[in-house]
Amino acid sequence: MLEFFAENLPNIIIGAIVFGIFAAVVIKIIRDHKNHKTSCSCGCDGCPSSGICHRD
Amino acid sequence: MSIKIALAGNPNSGKTTLFNDLTGSSQHVGNWPGVTVEKKEGRLKGHNDVIIQDLPGIYSLSPYTLEEVVSRQYLVNEKPDAIIDIVDGTNIERNLYLTTQLLELGIPTVIAVNMIDVVRKSGDVINIRKLGEALGCEVVETSALKGTGSREAAERAIALAKKPVMANISVPSVFNGSVEHAIAHIEESIEGKVDARYLRWYAIKLFERDEKVIEELKLDIVLMEHLEEHIVACEKELDDDAESIITNQRYAYIAKLVQTAVKKKHTGQKLSLSDRIDRVVTNRILALPIFALVMFCVYYISISTVGAIVTDWTNDTLFGEMIVGNLNGWFESVNVAPWLSGLIVNGIIAGVGAVIGFVPQMLILFLMLSILEDVGYMARVAFIMDRIFRRFGLSGKSFIPMLISSGCGVPGVMACRTIENERDRRMTIMTTTFIPCGAKMPIIAMFAGALFGGSGLVATSAYFIGVASVIISGVILKKTRAFAGEAAPFVMELPAYHVPSAKNVFHSTWERGWSFIRRAGTIILASSVILWFLQGFGFVDGAFQMVEDNNNSILAAIGNVIAPIFTPVGFGNWKATVATFTGLIAKENVVGTFGVLYGLSEVAEDGAEIWSNLAADYTPLTAYSFMLFNLLCAPCFAAIGAIKREMNNAKWTWAAIGYLCGYAYVIAFIVYQLGKLFAGGGFGVGTVFAIAAVISLVYLLLRKNRYGEYGEYLPERKVTANA
Numbered sequence: 001m002l003e004f005f006a007e008n009l010p011n012i013i014i015g016a017i018v019f020g021i022f023a024a025v026v027i028k029i030i031r032d033h034k035n036h037k038t039s040c041s042c043g044c045d046g047c048p049s050s051g052i053c054h055r056d
Numbered sequence: 057m058s059i060k061i062a063l064a065g066n067p068n069s070g071k072t073t074l075f076n077d078l079t080g081s082s083q084h085v086g087n088w089p090g091v092t093v094e095k096k097e098g099r100l101k102g103h104n105d106v107i108i109q110d111l112p113g114i115y116s117l118s119p120y121t122l123e124e125v126v127s128r129q130y131l132v133n134e135k136p137d138a139i140i141d142i143v144d145g146t147n148i149e150r151n152l153y154l155t156t157q158l159l160e161l162g163i164p165t166v167i168a169v170n171m172i173d174v175v176r177k178s179g180d181v182i183n184i185r186k187l188g189e190a191l192g193c194e195v196v197e198t199s200a201l202k203g204t205g206s207r208e209a210a211e212r213a214i215a216l217a218k219k220p221v222m223a224n225i226s227v228p229s230v231f232n233g234s235v236e237h238a239i240a241h242i243e244e245s246i247e248g249k250v251d252a253r254y255l256r257w258y259a260i261k262l263f264e265r266d267e268k269v270i271e272e273l274k275l276d277i278v279l280m281e282h283l284e285e286h287i288v289a290c291e292k293e294l295d296d297d298a299e300s301i302i303t304n305q306r307y308a309y310i311a312k313l314v315q316t317a318v319k320k321k322h323t324g325q326k327l328s329l330s331d332r333i334d335r336v337v338t339n340r341i342l343a344l345p346i347f348a349l350v351m352f353c354v355y356y357i358s359i360s361t362v363g364a365i366v367t368d369w370t371n372d373t374l375f376g377e378m379i380v381g382n383l384n385g386w387f388e389s390v391n392v393a394p395w396l397s398g399l400i401v402n403g404i405i406a407g408v409g410a411v412i413g414f415v416p417q418m419l420i421l422f423l424m425l426s427i428l429e430d431v432g433y434m435a436r437v438a439f440i441m442d443r444i445f446r447r448f449g450l451s452g453k454s455f456i457p458m459l460i461s462s463g464c465g466v467p468g469v470m471a472c473r474t475i476e477n478e479r480d481r482r483m484t485i486m487t488t489t490f491i492p493c494g495a496k497m498p499i500i501a502m503f504a505g506a507l508f509g510g511s512g513l514v515a516t517s518a519y520f521i522g523v524a525s526v527i528i529s530g531v532i533l534k535k536t537r538a539f540a541g542e543a544a545p546f547v548m549e550l551p552a553y554h555v556p557s558a559k560n561v562f563h564s565t566w567e568r569g570w571s572f573i574r575r576a577g578t579i580i581l582a583s584s585v586i587l588w589f590l591q592g593f594g595f596v597d598g599a600f601q602m603v604e605d606n607n608n609s610i611l612a613a614i615g616n617v618i619a620p621i622f623t624p625v626g627f628g629n630w631k632a633t634v635a636t637f638t639g640l641i642a643k644e645n646v647v648g649t650f651g652v653l654y655g656l657s658e659v660a661e662d663g664a665e666i667w668s669n670l671a672a673d674y675t676p677l678t679a680y681s682f683m684l685f686n687l688l689c690a691p692c693f694a695a696i697g698a699i700k701r702e703m704n705n706a707k708w709t710w711a712a713i714g715y716l717c718g719y720a721y722v723i724a725f726i727v728y729q730l731g732k733l734f735a736g737g738g739f740g741v742g743t744v745f746a747i748a749a750v751i752s753l754v755y756l757l758l759r760k761n762r763y764g765e766y767g768e769y770l771p772e773r774k775v776t777a778n779a
Contacts, residue, residue: 008393010390010391010392011392011393011396014392014396014400015396018396018399018400018404021581022581022582022585025577025578025579025581025582026582028578029578029579029582
């Protein structure tokens with residue numbers, strides 16, 4: 001078991017980082033969707049109509 | 057208890073610039089009227105208890121346009137503690153019309169005479185003391201663009217808001233004679249029925265027979281008849297209708313006021329610099345060629361010259377050599393499994409890197425569009441387009457959402473709500489996403505670079521095909537029952553040209569660029585990981601495993617089922633099909649998908665051109681057809697969501713998506729089939745259908761309009777100007 005970890009340590013660490021980032025991104029997308037945040041590239045913070053999409 | 061201060065004023069008088077200055081916000085500022093379509097809130101810097109409310113620009117407090125309704129509802133119903141009325145000092149007569157109405161609301165008001173630097177430069181003098189005395193309120197000089205005076209205006213508004221409410225009320229004597237007499241009678245009659253502060257305003261609105269106010273107050277019929285007697289007596293005496301009487305007396309009052317408080321250097325017919333420029337750029341003959349030339353330069357510089365150099369460096373050197381090269385070497389040294397290094401290099405970096413690679417080109421494009429917007433040229437474009445649109449029965453009002461759509465389709469679709477005519481609004485919602493948004497730019501830049509030698513013409517053609525598609529669709533749809541009718545009138549004030557503000561320009565550019573980068577790091581990254589998995593795994597000899605050739609992958613199997621639909625338009629391969637569909641998530645995902653599917657990084661390692669694998673799979677004709685289809689078809693899900701919200705009807709939403717996809721398919725089909733014929737590809741069944749499609753399109757464009765103004769069928773209708 002320990003041998004397996006020792007041999008695959010780089011794979012485990014890099015894999016965990018990659019999947020951690022992927023999971024964080026997916027969670028953010030789902031959370032944004034639930035908060036009615038669109039994925040538009042207009043820069044919603046500065047959009048004069050942002051209140052229409054981002055109702056609190 | 058917080059203090060609410062409303063920023064009110066005419067369109068394009070600088071409210072949002074002042075708002076940003078006071079609150080430190082970064083609201084989009086545009087040098088054309090109608091940028092703010094709904095109110096926006098922020099807290100005054102250094103005063104957490106002071107809320108500043110940016111209202112849409114309005115010319116009056118009538119309830120006719122959406123902006124007026126939003127502003128009026130806020131001022132009357134939400135009852136702010138003070139108003140900062142932003143008056144454009146270069147156009148003071150017209151701006152004071154709203155000022156007189158705001159003062160009648162009885163809310164403590166500070167007048168901010170904005171653009172005072174321009175007023176001084178032109179040699180005019182505004183005596184703010186006299187102005188303040190006559191209007192009975194405080195007046196300060198401001199230059200929102202230069203950040204002067206805005207703080208003083210806010211401090212004075214806070215001081216006024218802290219005083220007892222009735223202590224601040226001083227309404228100027230705008231009306232006289234029988235009008236004032238009638239209004240005074242109305243005030244007496246409704247006293248106690250409305251908030252004492254708003255008494256004067258309600259009385260004037262009742263005199264004008266404002267339907268919304270009559271509906272709101274629900275006065276009994278006897279009282280209404282009594283008030284009507286006073287109004288009718290006035291109308292008889294002055295031989296005019298009540299609304300016009302009020303308007304005329306307001307203007308007479310303002311004229312007198314301006315005479316005493318404003319000294320103009322040039323009172324004659326001398327043309328200003330803006331007028332002289334407009335004589336050329338809005339010239340009946342020269343306007344369109346100048347616009348075409350300007351847009352060509354914008355796209356040429358951003359796609360072919362400066363932008364291309366920076367993008368090539370980002371793609372080839374930064375991603376290709378530095379990131380991928382070093383990462384591959386490091387992965388080998390630490391013995392990372394091939395599938396994991398493949399996921400990172402060929403999946404994430406290829407997908408995200410492909411999109412990020414186009415950021416320099418996008419930033420330069422947005423920088424130039426922001427400059428054009430801030431200088432005031434884009435407002436002229438709306439005016440120029442109105443002249444063209446009107447000829448085809450469309451309104452120039454439809455061009456404002458299209459201007460916004462060149463940044464992003466979502467606010468573009470939303471801006472359609474300022475179009476009062478429902479048929480025109482629906483039609484604009486359906487067509488506004490034809491204009492290539494920022495997210496479509498990488499698709500254009502990718503094909504322009506990979507197959508057209510970075511030609512600026514390809515990019516410019518994408519913009520003008522978008523505009524032409526709006527016109528073609530407008531002409532076709534206007535002849536159908538659902539959209540028939542006269543074009544709504546379009547009145548827009550052209551702002552004076554000014555040197556662009558570096559702050560506004562860089563802020564607008566960065567805002568768009570940053571959100572693009574942010575999206576690459578979220579939705580594009582997630583899509584790239586999923587795509588990498590789907591294109592890297594499949595069934596070989598009945599077993600599910602990693603595949604050497606992505607043509608054997610799950611993604612290829614799915615794509616190959618749908619791909620034949622696109623064979624007649626020239627790109628019936630699974631990779632293009634998949635990219636078209638992933639483009640619905642976000643349009644830049646088309647490029648990210650190609651990055652994953654064509655192994656962007658592997659090519660870069662060899663030192664070859666980054667998109668040469670892609671170029672090998674396409675001819676210029678199929679590439680152009682693919683580009684056209686993806687530019688004109690249904691927009692991304694975010695924009696489709698905006699269409700759904702604005703249409704507020706599932707049938708119309710599906711009709712819009714269906715129309716966009718159908719139109720894109722027909723145009724791409726015609727271009728591909730006829731292009732193939734002219735390129736010596738021979739005459740085939742496809743050519744026959746393409747010619748039939750052209751004939752049908754010409755028929756739809758030229759056929760007589762058989763519907764009247766309200767969509768009624770007129771079989772014997774004589775052809776009029778609208779036909």
